Amino acid sequence: MNNPDIQQLTDQELLQRFKADNNGEWIGVLFDRYALLLLGMCMKYLKNEEDARDAVQQIFLKVLSDINKHEIQFFRAWIYQVTKNYCLMQLRQHHMKYKEEITDKHAGALSVEQEDKRVFQEKDILLENMEQAMNLLNPEQKLCVQLFYLQKKSYQEIASQTGYSLLQVKSYIQNGKRNLKLLLEKQQRANNS
Numbered sequence: 450m451n452n453p454d455i456q457q458l459t460d461q462e463l464l465q466r467f468k469a470d471n472n473g474e475w476i477g478v479l480f481d482r483y484a485l486l487l488l489g490m491c492m493k494y495l496k497n498e499e500d501a502r503d504a505v506q507q508i509f510l511k512v513l514s515d516i517n518k519h520e521i522q523f524f525r526a527w528i529y530q531v532t533k534n535y536c537l538m539q540l541r542q543h544h545m546k547y548k549e550e551i552t553d554k555h556a557g558a559l560s561v562e563q564e565d566k567r568v569f570q571e572k573d574i575l576l577e578n579m580e581q582a583m584n585l586l587n588p589e590q591k592l593c594v595q596l597f598y599l600q601k602k603s604y605q606e607i608a609s610q611t612g613y614s615l616l617q618v619k620s621y622i623q624n625g626k627r628n629l630k631l632l633l634e635k636q637q638r639a640n641n642s
Contacts, residue, residue, distance in 0.1 A: 460524035464516070473513060479524060480509055487532050494536035508535050574640070582632035589613070590625030597622050 455478055458466070467475035484505060491501035491508075508531060521527045583591055592611060596602040602610070607618045 464521060464524055468517065476513060476516065480512065480528075483525065483528055487528065490529070490532050491536055494533075495539060500539070504532075504535060504539060508532050511535065578633055578636045578640075579629070582629050582636065585632055586625050586628055589617075590621045590628065593618055593621035594625040594629065 455463075458478075460479060460482070463475045463479045466472070467479075487505050487508060488501055491504040492498060495501050495504060508528075511531060512528065515531075519527065583594070586594065593607055593613070596607045596610065597604075604615055604618050604622075607613070607622075608615050611618070613621065
């Protein structure tokens, strides 16, 4: 089949021979003529060489199975149309798949994002309330609470730094903590009403 005369045959003659004897090699010769052009066309649509090569193979199989169903006047125009349709179908399917993946990912991401936002807002409000409440404590309680909770100092370190006795430090921290809790609860009730 590999004689040079075959290359001299027109597309139409190759098609007629295939229809006469159903020998796939006639279509093979025909397809070889356009394989590079089809690959280029698939690359243009699919933007990926591996996908484009796969597409050309799929198109070849499609041509083999569909060629007898059509009355083809101009093989070149017909194969271009088949290729274009195939690529568009691939893009559509890929787009739908991509869209679903994005939608699924984003649906999750959005709720996580909204949740994060809500948590941050709550923390902001809590910190703001905490700051206001701290300012309402008496100076000794405020100082001891700040040193103990914010600067992570021990009772002993606070006593050394402030000059208060250990008993006073303990008392200021416990009372300060209780007063803070009461003040925060009061603010929360005020915010919710």
